[in-house]
Amino acid sequence: MSIIRQIAQLGQPVLRGVAQKIERPGDPAIQALIDDLLVTVADANGVGIAAPQVYVPLSLFIVASRSNPRYPNAPDMDPVAMINPVLVWASDDKEKGWEGCLSIPGLRGVVPRHKKIGVRYLTRKGEVREEEYSNFLARVFQHEFDHVQGVVFIDRVESSREIVTEKEYLRLVSG
Numbered sequence: 706m707s708i709i710r711q712i713a714q715l716g717q718p719v720l721r722g723v724a725q726k727i728e729r730p731g732d733p734a735i736q737a738l739i740d741d742l743l744v745t746v747a748d749a750n751g752v753g754i755a756a757p758q759v760y761v762p763l764s765l766f767i768v769a770s771r772s773n774p775r776y777p778n779a780p781d782m783d784p785v786a787m788i789n790p791v792l793v794w795a796s797d798d799k800e801k802g803w804e805g806c807l808s809i810p811g812l813r814g815v816v817p818r819h820k821k822i823g824v825r826y827l828t829r830k831g832e833v834r835e836e837e838y839s840n841f842l843a844r845v846f847q848h849e850f851d852h853v854q855g856v857v858f859i860d861r862v863e864s865s866r867e868i869v870t871e872k873e874y875l876r877l878v879s880g
Contacts, residue, residue, distance in 0.1 A: 709745050710745045710759035713808055714810070715808055715809045715857060717760070719761075719762055724762050724852075726764050727789055730788045731830070735765070738763070738765065739765070739829050742754050743767060746769050747784075752779050753845045753849040754766060756853070758808050764788065764853045767784055768782075768787060768846055768849060769785070782842070787824075788826055788829065790824060790825070790826040790846075790849075791825045792824055792847070792850055793823040793824060794822065795821070795823075796819050801818075802816065802818065804848055804858045806858050808857065809859065811871050812868055812869070815867035816848075816861045817861065818843065818861075819847065820840065821837065821840075821843055822839075823837050824846055
């Protein structure tokens with residue numbers, strides 16, 4: 706049975722370490738972790754979550770874009786577990802966009818990200834997948850990929866003036 710996990714908050718050392726590669730994707734503990742991440746991200750109205758965010762320093766995250774109160778304009782997709790993800794290539798074109806983080810509640814920031822990327826990862830069945838993502842999905846992948854590298858979105862904000870409270874963000878985007 707899946708459980709909603711506690712989400713590590715900024716300041717927890719697990720958020721600043723480089724995650725370890727997963728050697729056995731089919732391991733029952735990894736499969737249970739994936740199930741827990743899926744219910745945790747849905748419960749928190751997130752569009753992605755990484756294993757380090759639930760205190761597990763492994764190279765695994767979920768991309769689960771869907772329209773919700775935190776991201777009303779997010780495209781809908783089936784959630785995908787990405788094991789040992791790799792950013793294979795990235796476009797030179799970057800775009801600034803608003804990001805938030807389940808580990809940094811109450812804040813949003815403007816973050817430059819590559820508009821288009823190529824990625825490789827293992828599925829929960831251990832199959833190699835190569836995908837291309839653009840725009841919002843590319844942003845979500847890069848945000849979660851940062852988590853397994855020990856980076857959080859505020860590290861990528863170019864100016865502290867581009868960080869706002871969640872309340873102010875909602876006022877700005879509803880506009």
